[in-house]
Amino acid sequence: MADEHGRKWDRCLADTAVKTVTGLGVGIMFSVLFFKRRTWPVSLGSGLGLGMGYANCQHDFRSPYLIHGRVVKDQ
């Protein structure tokens, strides 16, 4: 169980890194392609990526505490 924390962190970081880099890449690409090499898509992309990663990481860490409820319709 203790390992999971570590594993989570690994995943998290890896994921974040990947996402960031991907975002960066997409940003760069967009910036290059569409936005005439402006920096804002790169930072957007990286930011998007980072944010996504962070959100995933957080979700991953929160997952044990999340309660998945279902709406039970009457009748």
Next chain:
Amino acid sequence: MLRACLRGANATARNNFGKTRLTNLQHCRHYTAGETSGGGAAKVVAAGLVTVGGGIGGTILYAKWDNKFRAAVENNVPYSDWLLGLALGPPSPKSGLPIKKQKELAQPPSMMDKQTNVSKAKSEKKVKEAAESPASEMSPVPIQPAQSIEEASAEATHIISAISEVTSVPAPCDTEGAAVKAVSASLEESLTSSAKATLQAIGAQEAALQAITRHTLKLKEAMEAEVPPQEKSAQWKDLEAALADRTGAVNDAETALSKANEALDSLKSVIDKSKGLKVSAVRPLVLAAEENLHNMVVDLDKVVTKVHSAESEAKIVSQYSELVNEAKQQFQREVSSLTPEIQANWKGLTGKLSSDDLNALIAHAHRRIDQLNRELAEQRVREQIHIDAALEQQKLEDQKALEKAVSTALQHIKEEARLEQERKLSELREVMEAEMRTQLRRQAAAHTDHVRDVLKVQEQELRVDAEQVLSSKMLEQETRYRQLSQEQLDNFTLDMNTAYARLKGMEEAIDSHVVAEEEARKAHQLWLSVEALNYTLKTANADIPTVPLEGAAQAVRDSCHDSDFALALSSALPEESLHRGVYSEASLRARFNSLRSLARRVALIDESHNSLYQYFLSYLQAALLFEEKQEAPPAQLCSEDLDPFKLLSYASYCLEHGDLELAAKLVNQLRGEARRVVEDWLTEARLTLETRQVVSLLSAYANAVGLGTTQAP
């Protein structure tokens, strides 16, 4: 290569050949040695044969010499009796005691026979001699020799009987003793010798007597008979021969007499010696010997007297003949002096003489007649005186002879009387002995009768007493026996009962023992299985759990299927431990240390605070907050103590001090993410704790059961 092979073959062949030569030589040597050994063998065989032959020969010789050895050999070596019989003849009779007497008994009769034969032969010889000597001149004097023969034979038989008596006497008394035997033997010897000598002397004397008488007769004949001259010379020659005979016979008689006297003296000395021994059994022998001696002496004396008388007669006759011869010779001388040419034989001279001679002769004759007449007258005158003188002489001589005869007769009679007395004495003694014996016998008989009667009476009395005693004793014995048997029976039943009870007790004890042992065995087994289980708990290494406890648990379950408690306990073991095993405390401890840092880092995260920012904050907290590594937990936890850091330090302390349970309890107080992080560890710890508890309970139970089954000394 071929050459090499050939060379090799040659070498081997040479070697073999050489060897065979050697062996041949050896064989030859053997042969030669065999030959020499053959010669040697022959020598050995010869030596052996010689030894064997020598041994057998020596044995035969020694067996011939020693009968006992012969008997021994015959007994021990089979077929030796055949060989010895072949070589030596049948064995002589053994000198054993029963045969001894026979032998000795046989001896005296044989001796007797021998003696009788010898003496008979001697006497016969003597008789023959005596018969022969007069046989030559049987016709003139048959009577006297016959008389002498008879006398001689009588004396001989007398002496023979004496000898036979003497020899017969010792035979039955042989059992008396060696002294008696010796005495008897000596007596016999001397008797025989003296008898022989006496017989010889008597014979010689007889012969002398006869010779003398013959001579005397011849002389008388020669004196008186008127025979023609040619026979006269023959007669004179006969006379001379007879004279020679007589002298010879007389000498022989004298020597024989002396010898007989010697023998008789020796016999006397022997008799005296034996008398001096004073052995009673010898007395009859001595007596007999003395009688014989006396008889012999008497005979000898008789014969000697006869011889003397004959001699005296012969002397007279010879004197007469001498006188006559002398006168004749005188006359012859005178005649021859007168007529020298005339020969002695004057009777046939009638025609030869002249008248002068005749005249001279007649004158001489006349003168002679005158002279003779005168001598005759003178002789007649002196006759009486001469006769008286002669008578006187004769009386003297007669006296002497009488005295001598009287003395000898007296001696003889004394001797006879003494012998008679001794004989009578011995007879009387015998009679007395016999009478005494009869009296004693009678007395003994009377005594035996009396003793018998007394014994009978005593016997009766004793029998009665004995029977009484016997009956009383028997009764006593009976009662005692009955008592004893009863006692024995009681004792026996008692013993049997006790034995039975003891047996029963022992059986029960044994059964209980068996049961107890069974229990003990089971407890032991349980204990062993529990120990095994316990041991399996130790098999946990650093990070590896123990072996699955399934086997050990099964063993425990098997070994306690009659104890519910144990069964329950063994089934209370958690599944995880059975299938996977449990972690050791050390590994948990080590894990905890690593977990602690993690738990510290996520200390602020719980259900509500679980964003990444919170994560960052909790990390910061963990980095900045320092707590005691280990802190002793209080007895009771208050709310401040529920701080994760504190709890972790308490738990650490507990773990360090080996109290996993408390550590687990404290760790159980963690909340939130920290709890989630240590959840594993907690379950593991719980598992371990559970298992350990169960095992300890089981072991305690096993110990208790084991202790319960052990028997106090």
